[in-house]
Amino acid sequence: MMFHKFAYPLAMAGFLAVIISQAGAYDPLDPTGNITIKWDIISWTADGYVAVVTMTNFQMYRHIMNPGWTLGWVWPKKEVIWSMVGAQATEQGDCSKFKGNVPHCCKRNPTVVDLLPGVPYNQQIANCCKGGLVSSWGQDSSAAVSSFQLSVGLAGTSNKTVKLPLNFTLLGPGLGYTCSQAKKVPSTVFITPDGRRKTQAWMTWNVTCTYSQILASRYPSCCVSMSSFYNSTITPCPACSCGCKNNKTCISNDAEIRSVVGKNISTRASGNTGSGIKCTNHMCPIRVHWHVKLNYKEYWRVKMTVTNFNYRMNYTQWTLVAQHPNLDNITQVFSFDYKPLVPYESTNDTGMFYGLKFFNDVLKEAGADGNVQTELILKKDMNTFTFNQGWAFPRKIYFNGDECRMPAPDEYPYLPSSAISNVISSSTVASILILVFANLLVTI
Numbered sequence: 001m002m003f004h005k006f007a008y009p010l011a012m013a014g015f016l017a018v019i020i021s022q023a024g025a026y027d028p029l030d031p032t033g034n035i036t037i038k039w040d041i042i043s044w045t046a047d048g049y050v051a052v053v054t055m056t057n058f059q060m061y062r063h064i065m066n067p068g069w070t071l072g073w074v075w076p077k078k079e080v081i082w083s084m085v086g087a088q089a090t091e092q093g094d095c096s097k098f099k100g101n102v103p104h105c106c107k108r109n110p111t112v113v114d115l116l117p118g119v120p121y122n123q124q125i126a127n128c129c130k131g132g133l134v135s136s137w138g139q140d141s142s143a144a145v146s147s148f149q150l151s152v153g154l155a156g157t158s159n160k161t162v163k164l165p166l167n168f169t170l171l172g173p174g175l176g177y178t179c180s181q182a183k184k185v186p187s188t189v190f191i192t193p194d195g196r197r198k199t200q201a202w203m204t205w206n207v208t209c210t211y212s213q214i215l216a217s218r219y220p221s222c223c224v225s226m227s228s229f230y231n232s233t234i235t236p237c238p239a240c241s242c243g244c245k246n247n248k249t250c251i252s253n254d255a256e257i258r259s260v261v262g263k264n265i266s267t268r269a270s271g272n273t274g275s276g277i278k279c280t281n282h283m284c285p286i287r288v289h290w291h292v293k294l295n296y297k298e299y300w301r302v303k304m305t306v307t308n309f310n311y312r313m314n315y316t317q318w319t320l321v322a323q324h325p326n327l328d329n330i331t332q333v334f335s336f337d338y339k340p341l342v343p344y345e346s347t348n349d350t351g352m353f354y355g356l357k358f359f360n361d362v363l364k365e366a367g368a369d370g371n372v373q374t375e376l377i378l379k380k381d382m383n384t385f386t387f388n389q390g391w392a393f394p395r396k397i398y399f400n401g402d403e404c405r406m407p408a409p410d411e412y413p414y415l416p417s418s419a420i421s422n423v424i425s426s427s428t429v430a431s432i433l434i435l436v437f438a439n440l441l442v443t444i
């Protein structure tokens with residue numbers, strides 16, 4: 001039972017670790033998570049080459065949502081893009097020196113976006129045209145890829161004269177990604193669909209982009225609130241979790257709601273900078289509520305509710321990550337999909353939740369339908385299990401890949417001191433006592 005004594009310092013250490021971990025582009029729950037951009041030169045042309053660019057999202061739980069990715073780079077020489085399939089440059093730039101054939105883009109630093117679904121087939125290639133949406137690897141690895149093809153002119157026409165593009169930038173769709181320099185890697189080998197022949201790219205280079213929450217936004221974009229059957233206190237999200245209330249920019253009445261709902265969803269800002277957020281003390285677009293609901297003899301039960309406070313945003317393909325030491329013995333998850341994340345072999349305390357297709361994979365805009373919920377049943381490990389010292393609450397929660405602000409450890413709902421001895425000495429008696437107690441108190 002060493003945990004009781006150290007729970008508080010541990011929680012504090014965790015809190016500090018959060019602050020420190022956000023400073024680097026390193027996510028301890030997904031240490032190898034990255035988006036890799038691969039350029040395969042598949043043929044030389046009279047004045048350059050044709051390349052297929054493939055973006056693969058290897059991040060377990062961070063997807064690219066509406067309005068999709070934007071990729072940029074700087075040409076090292078005077079390259080132009082003659083044509084593109086499956087994506088387009090947002091600006092053509094100054095092509096005035098070209099007569100006859102006019103390039104698709106003459107900018108030295110082109111900015112490229114995906115095409116929308118439903119473009120004509122002759123503008124499509126495999127894995128393109130999804131409006132820039134890319135699933136997370138953990139949720140759907142088959143949809144975690146986005147591709148386009150481009151024909152580059154005024155470039156080299158051999159692997160000795162081609163220069164790699166510089167200074168890649170990726171918006172996904174907001175800030176947060178930092179990309180490495182392009183690096184030549186062994187040429188990709190393609191296998192024909194019948195599996196009987198291999199071909200290979202003339203030349204391949206990779207760029208790796210990693211995410212850092214602190215670069216994405218000054219404030220978190222979600223917060224956690226808590227309650228339990230054993231204490232009627234509801235611990236709210238900390239005030240100003242995602243910025244402080246300013247009733248000039250947040251939504252507080254029905255007339256304002258009507259004026260924003262369903263309007264103008266194409267804001268590129270990620271999360272809380274838009275002005276479609278309901279006025280609350282925490283000002284987060286997303287709140288995750290963890291309710292310790294029931295105590296059985298060998299199991300315990302948690303209800304988790306994710307609430308959307310953003311009137312301008314439907315969160316499609318949302319993901320939620322939770323870290324709690326008892327998740328290695330999770331027995332049942334209602335209404336959500338669940339997948340354990342095991343970044344380190346020694347610990348199995350983290351898992352991702354996401355919605356069931358066509359049922360609750362869209363977290364709807366704020367309002368009566370703007371929430372999704374699940375219940376979890378966890379099997380107790382009697383050596384570590386306790387309701388004491390906030391042990392039953394999560395260590396970390398992420399929504400859509402961003403870490404949520406937690407209440408301070410000393411504000412977690414406490415087990416009333418009279419109940420502690422019961423729970424610890426005889427779990428059976430305590431279960432009955434607590435079940436009775438639970439019925440007297442509000443459930444959320």
Ligand SMILES: *[C@@H]1O[C@H](CO)[C@@H](O)[C@H](O)[C@H]1NC(C)=O
Pocket residue numbers: 032033034035036058208
């Ligand atoms: C990117 O992610 C892949 C898959 O997890 C991993 O194999 C690779 O090492 C990562 N690359 C970097 C530079 O971290």
Ligand SMILES: *[C@@H]1O[C@H](CO)[C@@H](O)[C@H](O)[C@H]1NC(C)=O
Pocket residue numbers: 159160
């Ligand atoms: C170019 O390709 C040839 C043949 O594939 C290879 O031997 C050579 O090392 C490559 N040169 C460079 C600079 O990549």
Ligand SMILES: *[C@@H]1O[C@H](CO)[C@@H](O)[C@H](O)[C@H]1NC(C)=O
Pocket residue numbers: 074166167
């Ligand atoms: C690429 O980025 C580096 C560092 O930010 C900068 O010094 C350099 O000038 C940039 N190169 C180009 C071609 O923009």
Ligand SMILES: *[C@@H]1O[C@H](CO)[C@@H](O)[C@H](O)[C@H]1NC(C)=O
Pocket residue numbers: 036037038054056185186206
């Ligand atoms: C380049 O990226 C691809 C993913 O698109 C990956 O499979 C490959 O391992 C990467 N190569 C290197 C050397 O990182």
Ligand SMILES: *[C@@H]1O[C@H](CO)[C@@H](O)[C@H](O)[C@H]1NC(C)=O
Pocket residue numbers: 247248
């Ligand atoms: C903003 O809130 C304050 C206090 O809650 C209130 O006094 C004030 O009238 C509100 N202003 C507007 C424009 O709603």
Ligand SMILES: *[C@@H]1O[C@H](CO)[C@@H](O)[C@H](O)[C@H]1NC(C)=O
Pocket residue numbers: 261262263265311312313314364365
């Ligand atoms: C959210 O989705 C619903 C139904 O698909 C749609 O009616 C609504 O306009 C969408 N809201 C926003 C803010 O995009």
Ligand SMILES: *[C@@H]1O[C@H](CO)[C@@H](O)[C@H](O)[C@H]1NC(C)=O
Pocket residue numbers: 264
């Ligand atoms: C959406 O909002 C942005 C910024 O608030 C504005 O520039 C843009 O014109 C708006 N678009 C539409 C379709 O209302």
Ligand SMILES: *[C@@H]1O[C@H](CO)[C@@H](O)[C@H](O)[C@H]1NC(C)=O
Pocket residue numbers: 327328329330331340342348
């Ligand atoms: C982690 O825990 C889950 C839930 O009990 C289990 O299904 C999974 O097999 C475990 N994975 C490892 C690597 O221990």
Ligand SMILES: *[C@@H]1O[C@H](CO)[C@@H](O)[C@H](O)[C@H]1NC(C)=O
Pocket residue numbers: 328329348379380381382
């Ligand atoms: C909990 O899970 C761990 C690792 O998966 C396993 O070793 C242990 O026996 C489980 N405990 C119970 C009570 O099932």
Ligand SMILES: *[C@@H]1O[C@H](CO)[C@@H](O)[C@H](O)[C@H]1NC(C)=O
Pocket residue numbers: 231232233410411412413414415416417
């Ligand atoms: C319930 O939890 C709150 C917050 O931690 C604490 O202040 C309060 O004393 C607890 N209630 C009881 C009856 O122990």
